[in-house]
Amino acid sequence: GFLSVACGLRGFVLLFFYLIGSKATKYKIEIKKTIDASEEDGAVRGASQVLCSSVLSVMCNLLHVWYCGEEQPIDFRVAPLASLFASAVLAHHATVLADTLASELGILSDTDPILITNFRRVPPGTNGGISLWGTICSGIGGFLMGLLTVFMDILSGLSPLQPLKMIFFGTVCGVLGSLVDSLLGATLQESYYDEERKLTYQHENVPKNAKLISGVNILSNAQVNLVSVVIMCALGGFVLGPAVF
Numbered sequence: 001g002f003l004s005v006a007c008g009l010r011g012f013v014l015l016f017f018y019l020i021g022s023k024a025t026k027y028k029i030e031i032k033k034t035i036d037a038s039e040e041d042g043a044v045r046g047a048s049q050v051l052c053s054s055v056l057s058v059m060c061n062l063l064h065v066w067y068c069g070e071e072q073p074i075d076f077r078v079a080p081l082a083s084l085f086a087s088a089v090l091a092h093h094a095t096v097l098a099d100t101l102a103s104e105l106g107i108l109s110d111t112d113p114i115l116i117t118n119f120r121r122v123p124p125g126t127n128g129g130i131s132l133w134g135t136i137c138s139g140i141g142g143f144l145m146g147l148l149t150v151f152m153d154i155l156s157g158l159s160p161l162q163p164l165k166m167i168f169f170g171t172v173c174g175v176l177g178s179l180v181d182s183l184l185g186a187t188l189q190e191s192y193y194d195e196e197r198k199l200t201y202q203h204e205n206v207p208k209n210a211k212l213i214s215g216v217n218i219l220s221n222a223q224v225n226l227v228s229v230v231i232m233c234a235l236g237g238f239v240l241g242p243a244v245f
Contacts, residue, residue, distance in 0.1 A: 004054075007061040008071035009152040010089065014057060016148050017097045020141075021053075024104040032107055036125030037199045038221075056229050057092040060085045060237075073158045074166070074245045083245060084237045087169070090149055091236025092229050094170040095177025098141035099225065102178045106134020115214055116182045123193045125200035126213050127224075128186020135175065142174015143167060162245065169244045173236050181228040188218040 004011030068082035076083045113129030146167035192201040192210040203217045
């Protein structure tokens with residue numbers, strides 16, 4: 001986080017992600033523990049999760065400084081390379097906060113989620129399960145990252161600003177990033193459900209009577225997060241960014 005801040009005021013957006021994400025993770029944690037067994041460790045983000053949630057954005061910020069210098073307004077017609085890096089960073093932030101809010105608040109939805117791969121109902125906490133409330137939360141996460149980036153650009157004195165485009169871009173990246181993460185989770189992560197305890201499990205500490213709901217054990221949660229942000233950084237920097245800005 002401090003490396004990002006050293007690259008410019010937009011780096012503070014990553015710190016806001018940690019703050020908002022931590023609050024969402026701890027929100028109604030006792031209730032979430034009765035739904036998803038992995039929430040036992042949910043109140044504290046592991047080192048691997050923190051690294052996967054920040055390393056790519058820090059790299060993009062450092063490359064921006066190395067090749068483009070100080071932060072610049074996002075405008076692909078005027079500064080294409082600087083805009084590419086800035087769009088990738090915003091797409092990154094939008095994705096990680098959107099996924100965090102969708103996971104940590106979406107699990108509290110009144111209705112069971114549907115699995116993104118086949119749309120059948122699955123227990124809350126299932127990797128790849130999506131709900132209307134969770135999707136709304138992911139949009140809010142992307143919106144907040146776009147809004148905070150606009151605020152940082154105002155403090156930096158950057159001009160011209162494109163606040164509506166910035167917020168729209170963040171919101172779209174948040175929703176898309178959350179869906180990408182869900183698709184990866186539904187296919188490349190195992191989810192189990194214990195009918196007796198009414199708990200969902202990942203591939204660790206799974207009771208013998210728990211049934212496999214979806215996925216195969218290829219990626220961990222941190223690895224899924226990393227792959228999803230890599231995809232969204234590329235999509236944001238090379239496709240969505242030029243289309244919006």
